[in-house]
Amino acid sequence: MSYRIQSVARLTGIAAATLRAWERRYHLVAPGRSQKGYRLYDDEDVARLTRIKAMLDEGLRIGEAVERVRRESPTLLPADSASPQEVAAAREGLLAALLEMDRAAAVRAYDRLAFVPPLRRLDDVLLPLLHTVGDLWACGDAHVAQEHFASAFVRERLAALMEALEAPGAGPEAVCAGLAGERHEFGLIGAALHLAAHGFRVTYLGPDLPMIDLGRVLQGRRPALLCVSLVRSLTPAEYAAAAAELRRLAPAGTRVVLGGRGIPGTSSRPDVPGVDVCDSFGDLLDRVEEHAAVS
Numbered sequence: 001m002s003y004r005i006q007s008v009a010r011l012t013g014i015a016a017a018t019l020r021a022w023e024r025r026y027h028l029v030a031p032g033r034s035q036k037g038y039r040l041y042d043d044e045d046v047a048r049l050t051r052i053k054a055m056l057d058e059g060l061r062i063g064e065a066v067e068r069v070r071r072e073s074p075t076l077l078p079a080d081s082a083s084p085q086e087v088a089a090a091r092e093g094l095l096a097a098l099l100e101m102d103r104a105a106a107v108r109a110y111d112r113l114a115f116v117p118p119l120r121r122l123d124d125v126l127l128p129l130l131h132t133v134g135d136l137w138a139c140g141d142a143h144v145a146q147e148h149f150a151s152a153f154v155r156e157r158l159a160a161l162m163e164a165l166e167a168p169g170a171g172p173e174a175v176c177a178g179l180a181g182e183r184h185e186f187g188l189i190g191a192a193l194h195l196a197a198h199g200f201r202v203t204y205l206g207p208d209l210p211m212i213d214l215g216r217v218l219q220g221r222r223p224a225l226l227c228v229s230l231v232r233s234l235t236p237a238e239y240a241a242a243a244a245e246l247r248r249l250a251p252a253g254t255r256v257v258l259g260g261r262g263i264p265g266t267s268s269r270p271d272v273p274g275v276d277v278c279d280s281f282g283d284l285l286d287r288v289e290e291h292a293a294v295s
């Protein structure tokens with residue numbers, strides 16, 4: 001059975017705001033989402049939260065109670081000590097469930113990762129899984145419905161991660177977008193999640209955005225950062241034109257960073273002044289860190 005947050009608050013005696021804060025801080029439960037985006041808790045989540053509340057009422061501190069519940073739930077992977085092999089095994093379990101199009105099994109497999117930190121779930125589970133499903137689909141070993149089912153499941157989890165990672169305060173703004181004609185969206189979401197986790201206030205505009213509309217947003221909001229994902233291959237000339245146009249549209253104080261496998265390699269890529277190309281999310285964070293710290 002699934003429950004909305006107000007029902008869980010009533011059932012457990014824990015205020016809804018506290019439930020949201022604990023989810024962000026301790027990753028104790030990872031509720032799914034309804035179509036309208038509401039959190040949906042299952043019976044196991046409610047049981048785990050009820051147990052925590054009982055321990056708090058007995059006088060335990062929240063950190064102690066969380067640790068104790070983790071010890072009592074051996075099927076859940078521990079937060080920081082999960083080995084690469086354990087995470088890979090959980091990912092394989094999730095992949096198998098998704099290819100079977102078995103939602104309940106996929107939810108169970110993903111829940112095993114509830115204590116693994118969100119960015120690790122993103123980089124070591126969800127995005128590699130999309131690559132694998134994509135490769136299977138491309139070579140005919142998975143059909144379109146399986147690929148769509150897996151992508152939809154991952155999209156739901158990424159939306160939940162975005163909420164968990166969103167910077168609550170007033171960090172510098174990052175506008176994230178894909179250009180007109182670009183339909184690949186998951187790399188962009190990955191970049192947005194990394195930026196959110198590192199203190200940026202992300203304005204996520206999604207893929208396939210006409211330049212003129214992006215220009216309006218940039219002039220109106222004057223963000224600290226414009227982050228664009230280019231996955232569909234561009235020729236060096238197409239790349240140079242797009243990068244120069246982005247630089248022209250962005251206000252002088254807006255840093256422009258691009259990433260994605262559609263960008264030509266360094267040997268053929270024209271240098272566009274005022275535009276940084278990042279090879280990976282790690283590279284993106286290295287480049288913007290200084291900016292985030294001073295803004």
Ligand code: B12
Nearest residue numbers: 134135181182183184185186187229231233259260261280
């Ligand atoms: C699903 C998919 C689609 C879906 C996209 C759905 C969606 N909502 O996203 C649809 C069906 C729309 C599609 C269409 C096309 N696709 Co397609 N697609 C894929 C597939 C199978 C998976 C893409 C994916 O989500 N991967 C997972 C994500 C996380 O990987 P990613 O997007 O590459 O992002 C990574 C990096 O590029 C980088 N990154 C991305 N953005 C950014 C941004 C920053 C700032 C940074 C730092 C890093 C970064 O980090 C990410 C993590 O590693 C891949 C093959 C694959 N196995 O990946 C092909 C693939 C991306 N598609 C490809 C192609 C050619 C196309 C089409 C042109 C034609 C076609 N063959 O169907 C059209 C073009 C559509 C368009 N106009 O954009 C090629 C791209 C080739 C290239 N760039 O050299 C690929 C690689 C398939 C292939 N092997 O040929 N596609």
